[in-house]
Amino acid sequence: MVAAAVAAAISVLVAAAKFEKLQGKTRPKVDESMIDVRIEQLWEYIKEDGTVVVVKQWCSGVVVAVKTQTRVLIKWDMEHI
Secondary structure, X not given: OHHHHHHHHHHHHHHHHHHHHHOOOXXXXXXXXXXXXXXEEEEEEEEEOOOEEEEEEEEEXXXXXXXXXXXXXXXXXXXXX
């Protein structure tokens, strides 16, 4: 059972690394042109279940508003809520 959990965790990390490499190195300009644009963001969560594990998760959604020059409001896809 532990081996299956480890294999699943490795699979997730490999997928996260693959998609991370596909992302551009520069952050997009934050302005009104981002509204209605689909976006993906990599989040790093820290879970505690006896040990501390960093879990990377790609989340996707649509930008619905610009809050500041560095922040937007995103309507996340249902599978990420």
